[in-house]
Amino acid sequence: MDVHPDKLDITITFAQSLDGKLAGPDGAQIALSCSESMQITHRLRSTNNAILVGANTAINDNPQLNTRLLPTEEQRNPQPVVLDTNLRLPPGCKLVQNFVAGKGLQPWLLTPGSDDLDWHHRRRVLENAGARIMIYNPNSTSHVDSIPSILSTLSFNGVSSLMVEGGPSVIQSFFTAHNKYGSIIDRIIITVAPMFVGEDGVGYNLPRSDGKPAFIHKDSFLAGKDAIMVLEPTSA
Numbered sequence: 095m096d097v098h099p100d101k102l103d104i105t106i107t108f109a110q111s112l113d114g115k116l117a118g119p120d121g122a123q124i125a126l127s128c129s130e131s132m133q134i135t136h137r138l139r140s141t142n143n144a145i146l147v148g149a150n151t152a153i154n155d156n157p158q159l160n161t162r163l164l165p166t167e168e169q170r171n172p173q174p175v176v177l178d179t180n181l182r183l184p185p186g187c188k189l190v191q192n193f194v195a196g197k198g199l200q201p202w203l204l205t206p207g208s209d210d211l212d213w214h215h216r217r218r219v220l221e222n223a224g225a226r227i228m229i230y231n232p233n234s235t236s237h238v239d240s241i242p243s244i245l246s247t248l249s250f251n252g253v254s255s256l257m258v259e260g261g262p263s264v265i266q267s268f269f270t271a272h273n274k275y276g277s278i279i280d281r282i283i284i285t286v287a288p289m290f291v292g293e294d295g296v297g298y299n300l301p302r303s304d305g306k307p308a309f310i311h312k313d314s315f316l317a318g319k320d321a322i323m324v325l326e327p328t329s330a
């Protein structure tokens with residue numbers, strides 16, 4: 095299944111160390127961004143209508159995925175989306191709690207579904223807690239393969255601009271997923287923090303380029319101690 099890139103504007107954004115790591119050993123959360131670059135991330139969130147993270151990020155970091163660092167009149171929260179095949183998200187997480195308290199949008203958990211009875215039990219618990227479970231086409235054979243179905247589901251449900259915030263596994267999937275139009279990514283915004291994590295940190299790899307750059311520089315600027323770089327696919 096192909097998703098035409100014009101249907102969904104996709105921004106990949108993450109913070110990395112100088113040695114290209116997004117997380118610590120075994121995917122543990124590490125503080126990379128300074129307060130100035132965090133504020134830019136929140137502004138970027140306010141300009142997209144959905145924000146997507148992987149299940150591990152949602153579980154490890156317990157993020158709110160909102161725009162609370164902006165002045166009240168500029169806060170506009172994107173639709174939170176978690177890729178959670180096995181419905182591992184704890185029902186007591188901040189995303190669900192914020193929704194129940196009227197402080198956030200209802201979190202969408204995207205999954206290909208399952209025949210497993212425990213999975214159906216977790217579905218009921220999460221739905222009763224307040225999450226919305228959304229099933230995408232289950233015929234994909236890998237995480238990368240599932241990206242077009244995930245994008246179609248989001249597009250069908252009214253999402254036109256998507257910010258993908260991590261973690262490394264999800265970013266890797268989006269880098270690798272291509273359709274007949276080329277890269278599905280419209281831009282990458284990377285916050286580079288002036289620190290090293292070390293080889294036991296978790297990074298990402300780009301697909302083979304055969305000598306041609308897949309993304310080219312569009313802009314770069316400083317935010318506090320961090321450097322922010324904007325890249326676009328060469329075909330853009």
Ligand SMILES: NC(=O)c1ccc[n+]([C@@H]2O[C@H](COP(=O)([O-])OP(=O)(O)OC[C@H]3O[C@@H](n4cnc5c(N)ncnc54)[C@H](OP(=O)(O)O)[C@@H]3O)[C@@H](O)[C@H]2O)c1
Nearest residue numbers: 108109121123148149150151177179237260261263264267
């Ligand atoms: N530096 C940054 O900007 C940044 C940003 C975000 C997170 N992080 C860090 O990254 C760490 C977690 O990273 P991670 O790589 O372990 O996990 P992740 O990318 O947050 O989540 C990966 C999990 O998402 C699920 N998933 C479902 N569909 C997927 C798809 N199409 N592609 C990839 N994954 C899919 C899989 O679990 P199931 O199969 O169970 O669904 C997979 O194991 C966190 O601790 C966080 O601190 C850093």
